[in-house]
Amino acid sequence: MEKLLINGGKRLTGTIKVGGAKNAAVAILPAALLSDSPCVISNLPYIDDVIVISRIMEQLNARVAMIGPGKAVVNATGQIDCKATSDMIKKMRGSIYLLGALLGREGRVEMLLPGGCEIGARPIDQHIKGFEALGASIDISHGTIKAQADKLVGAEIYLDVVSVGATINIMLAAVKAEGMTTIVNAAKEPHVVDVANFLNAMGANVKGAGTDTIRIKGVEKLTGCEYSIIPDQIEAGTYMIAAAATGGDITVKGVIPKHLESVTAKLLEMGMEVIERDDSIRVKGTGRPRKVTIKTLPYPGFPTDLQQPTTSLLSICDGVSIINESVWESRFRHVEELRRMGADIKVEDRIAIIQGVEKLTGASVVATDLRAGVALVIAGLMAEGLTEIENVHFIDRGYERIEEKLAGLGADIRRVADGEAALKVVNSDAVV
Numbered sequence: 001m002e003k004l005l006i007n008g009g010k011r012l013t014g015t016i017k018v019g020g021a022k023n024a025a026v027a028i029l030p031a032a033l034l035s036d037s038p039c040v041i042s043n044l045p046y047i048d049d050v051i052v053i054s055r056i057m058e059q060l061n062a063r064v065a066m067i068g069p070g071k072a073v074v075n076a077t078g079q080i081d082c083k084a085t086s087d088m089i090k091k092m093r094g095s096i097y098l099l100g101a102l103l104g105r106e107g108r109v110e111m112l113l114p115g116g117c118e119i120g121a122r123p124i125d126q127h128i129k130g131f132e133a134l135g136a137s138i139d140i141s142h143g144t145i146k147a148q149a150d151k152l153v154g155a156e157i158y159l160d161v162v163s164v165g166a167t168i169n170i171m172l173a174a175v176k177a178e179g180m181t182t183i184v185n186a187a188k189e190p191h192v193v194d195v196a197n198f199l200n201a202m203g204a205n206v207k208g209a210g211t212d213t214i215r216i217k218g219v220e221k222l223t224g225c226e227y228s229i230i231p232d233q234i235e236a237g238t239y240m241i242a243a244a245a246t247g248g249d250i251t252v253k254g255v256i257p258k259h260l261e262s263v264t265a266k267l268l269e270m271g272m273e274v275i276e277r278d279d280s281i282r283v284k285g286t287g288r289p290r291k292v293t294i295k296t297l298p299y300p301g302f303p304t305d306l307q308q309p310t311t312s313l314l315s316i317c318d319g320v321s322i323i324n325e326s327v328w329e330s331r332f333r334h335v336e337e338l339r340r341m342g343a344d345i346k347v348e349d350r351i352a353i354i355q356g357v358e359k360l361t362g363a364s365v366v367a368t369d370l371r372a373g374v375a376l377v378i379a380g381l382m383a384e385g386l387t388e389i390e391n392v393h394f395i396d397r398g399y400e401r402i403e404e405k406l407a408g409l410g411a412d413i414r415r416v417a418d419g420e421a422a423l424k425v426v427n428s429d430a431v432v
């Protein structure tokens with residue numbers, strides 16, 4: 001078990017480049033199973049979720065070979081196993097996309113139900129509704145889902161909730177179905193568009209991604225392509241928040257500023273300076289943030305995946321801020337840890353009421369999920385003294401070399417093995 005140690009209070013400055021989008025990568029890799037020849041995928045982030053989905057695909061007989069930094073060839077030209085029973089499936093949510101990809105490719109799939117961060121119930125009824133509308137029969141028992149179809153035929157599918165996962169999974173199952181599929185009330189996230197662009201690069205006919213109606217005209221076959229994944233807007237947003245949190249001045253490079261409009265808007269409302277260029281965003285922290293009200297929503301609303309780091313930033317706001325988490329029902333587990341650091345936050349159901357305090361103080365805290373972990377990193381950077389964060393493996397699922405990137409901006413942060421951390425805490429001047 002590793003930990004992160006942060007000696008807070010340092011102003012972060014400089015330029016940072018974000019990697020490829022996690023939530024696009026974990027869908028695009030399985031999507032490559034639909035191709036009858038190899039696909040070259042670049043700008044892949046080197047994070048645990050990408051490593052895990054690649055390993056699962058290899059166990060199914062696909063070959064995922066790294067051919068350069070962030071560049072892989074996926075070769076699924078051989079016989080692919082449609083029974084996915086690896087325990088790794090339970091480690092991550094993205095494994096759900098094997099369902100749509102294998103159903104679309106082979107007309108059948110048997111798989112353990114996927115896991116992922118514990119942030120709510122994470123039902124898959126809308127995925128199932130979509131597969132059934134395309135003609136698949138579904139059986140769920142003993143923690144395993146089986147889907148099977150003699151033939152997939154296009155259909156009109158109305159999603160009862162706006163779901164990223166269901167939208168992508170239905171696209172994967174429908175690209176080779178007979179006729180036209182329409183997804184109504186589709187998710188509009190940038191990674192949904194990225195997956196659609198990847199499918200089209202392989203020869204699919206997907207139109208309307210990025211709007212709430214996606215039309216997919218089935219094609220007979222998909223062939224290999226070269227594709228570069230979009231930048232990760234959540235990683236970018238995290239570093240924008242880090243700039244605001246430390247009174248810093250950070251330029252986040254290699255981003256699509258449009259994908260971050262909601263974050264930019266809220267940082268401006270907090271009184272921060274934000275300067276957008278073609279492919280970079282510069283954030284200058286200007287002191288304690290002004291109080292704001294935020295409601296998380298599907299894109300283009302404020303992303304739930306940045307709610308947790310934003311809570312950390314607002315813990316030192318001037319006044320009372322309100323955050324309404326409308327996407328996930330239990331995504332406030334980081335709050336208890338922030339309280340250990342001196343935050344004054346009450347949570348009532350899906351609403352956090354944040355009474356800003358003047359400062360946070362370092363403490364020993366535990367990450368309970370990926371974005372909770374990164375929220376604690378932000379808190380540690382802001383806090384006076386030493387913060388020790390346990391369960392770093394959650395952060396590694398979605399952030400590449402986070403401590404190296406932050407250290408490059410002037411943070412005093414390092415990764416240590418469990419025993420070493422304890423020793424340093426005992427010896428540290430920062431501990432009172």
Ligand code: EPU
Nearest residue numbers: 023093094122123124125126127161163164165166305327
């Ligand atoms: N929902 C249903 N039925 C379904 C599917 C979803 O009711 O069949 C509900 C969920 O309970 C939730 C809402 O719809 O309340 C949205 O869920 P969605 O399906 O959009 O989420 P997801 O596909 O499981 C992805 C990301 C999450 C991100 C959400 C929302 C991946 C691998 N995960 O999850 O990312 O929070 O979309 O944007 O793409 C993260 O990166 O930290 C993370 C959790």
